[in-house]
Amino acid sequence: MFRTTNACLLTAALLVALSSCGRVSTTAKSDQPEQRAASVPPEHGPNSSTYADDFEAMIELLGDRQLQARQNAQAKLIAMGMSIRPRLHAKIQDKTIDPEVRARLTLVLESLITCMPWPFDCNEAVRRQDEEAKYLGISKELEISIGNNVTMKLVLIPAGKFMMGSPIDEKGREGVEENRGEETLHEVTISKPFYLGIYHVTQEQYELVMGKNPSRFKGKSNPVEMVSWDDATEFCKSLSGKIGRAVGLPTEAQWEFACRAGTSTPFNTGNTISTEQANYDGSKVYGDGKEGVNRDKPTPVGTFKPNAWGLYDMHGNISQWCSDWYSASYYADSPKIDPAGPPVTSRRTRVLRGGSWSYDPKYCRSAGRWADAPDYHSGYGVGFRVVVTIDK
Numbered sequence: 560m561f562r563t564t565n566a567c568l569l570t571a572a573l574l575v576a577l578s579s580c581g582r583v584s585t586t587a588k589s590d591q592p593e594q595r596a597a598s599v600p601p602e603h604g605p606n607s608s609t610y611a612d613d614f615e616a617m618i619e620l621l622g623d624r625q626l627q628a629r630q631n632a633q634a635k636l637i638a639m640g641m642s643i644r645p646r647l648h649a650k651i652q653d654k655t656i657d658p659e660v661r662a663r664l665t666l667v668l669e670s671l672i673t674c675m676p677w678p679f680d681c682n683e684a685v686r687r688q689d690e691e692a693k694y695l696g697i698s699k700e701l702e703i704s705i706g707n708n709v710t711m712k713l714v715l716i717p718a719g720k721f722m723m724g725s726p727i728d729e730k731g732r733e734g735v736e737e738n739r740g741e742e743t744l745h746e747v748t749i750s751k752p753f754y755l756g757i758y759h760v761t762q763e764q765y766e767l768v769m770g771k772n773p774s775r776f777k778g779k780s781n782p783v784e785m786v787s788w789d790d791a792t793e794f795c796k797s798l799s800g801k802i803g804r805a806v807g808l809p810t811e812a813q814w815e816f817a818c819r820a821g822t823s824t825p826f827n828t829g830n831t832i833s834t835e836q837a838n839y840d841g842s843k844v845y846g847d848g849k850e851g852v853n854r855d856k857p858t859p860v861g862t863f864k865p866n867a868w869g870l871y872d873m874h875g876n877i878s879q880w881c882s883d884w885y886s887a888s889y890y891a892d893s894p895k896i897d898p899a900g901p902p903v904t905s906r907r908t909r910v911l912r913g914g915s916w917s918y919d920p921k922y923c924r925s926a927g928r929w930a931d932a933p934d935y936h937s938g939y940g941v942g943f944r945v946v947v948t949i950d951k
Contacts, residue, residue: 723744
């Protein structure tokens with residue numbers, strides 16, 4: 560569990576340390592003479608006509624030579640709250656702004672997210688979704704038409720910070736093996752919200768976009784299976800062209816953050832799971848659970864209750880491709896903000912998450928990870944769900 564107060568104090572200390580580096584211009588190259596530090600503008604609410612001006616003024620002050628001016632600017636930006644996050648992203652990505660200023664802005668962004676407690680309950684999960692949608696001025700749910708009266712539903716996943724991986728004493732935790740990587744617990748920030756499909760891609764949706772259905776267990780509401788990573792990414796490209804928006808596979812970090820929905824337990828259902836909550840090999844038991852049904856096939860999407868963010872079948876039913884290349888040891892030195900996987904590895908395999916209908920429940924845990932070749936087609940327990948990028 561995060562120690563929120565200490566994390567906020569640490570971030571504040573880092574902000575001050577970066578502020579003490581001396582004056583830098585907000586542009587990467589500038590011949591403008593140094594000026595005296597301006598005073599911090601008076602407080603204005605997010606609906607004020609001067610709010611945007613205040614934001615730009617604070618950006619300028621982050622490049623001032625006076626430490627107090629920089630500290631005031633950083634404090635003011637943090638006080639503006641989560642509503643400035645889209646504009647912070649834009650500034651951080653603007654290569655015309657001095658790298659030191661962008662580094663300070665990154666720490667401001669970190670501070671805003673760090674001070675959000677984790678883990679959190681289902682009520683807080685819903686509140687964060689609602690708050691994110693309000694700040695961005697978008698719907699919490701997205702429904703896209705892919706033709707022939709067929710739609711795809713997605714839900715907003717807010718930005719946040721969490722502990723990715725599993726505690727060393729979590730039952731079923733795997734060490735470094737041939738296909739199952741280490742789950743070292745480490746802190747990860749998801750700095751940008753995104754839309755994630757509430758269901759696996761169904762056979763009806765896949766066939767409409769790709770013109771074929773490779774699945775063994777037929778049914779238009781069943782998840783598509785026997786699709787390779789290459790197939791899944793080709794589907795995403797085709798759907799992107801069809802709807803005019805960026806569609807892709809989730810990163811491994813996005814997937815686990817969304818799966819957990821604020822939980823730190825082995826499953827988003829708690830310390831164990833049952834076949835009344837998910838589709839897996841019910842002859843196997845996890846922790847204090849009980850033996851259940853072994854269905855021996857996938858179930859239609861939406862059969863079980865969703866997690867707190869409205870996502871179905873994050874445990875079991877069909878394993879899900881992620882966008883990342885796989886490395887068993889990646890967690891040891893992965894980025895803390897928006898990790899997207901290692902460069903292509905010698906094994907050339909892609910990450911899979913979630914487990915499937917044929918799996919022991921220990922392999923369906925939130926932290927469980929394994930991989931296969933991107934051209935692997937023969938897995939009738941392998942499918943995917945999609946991410947739609949938010950441009951704001």
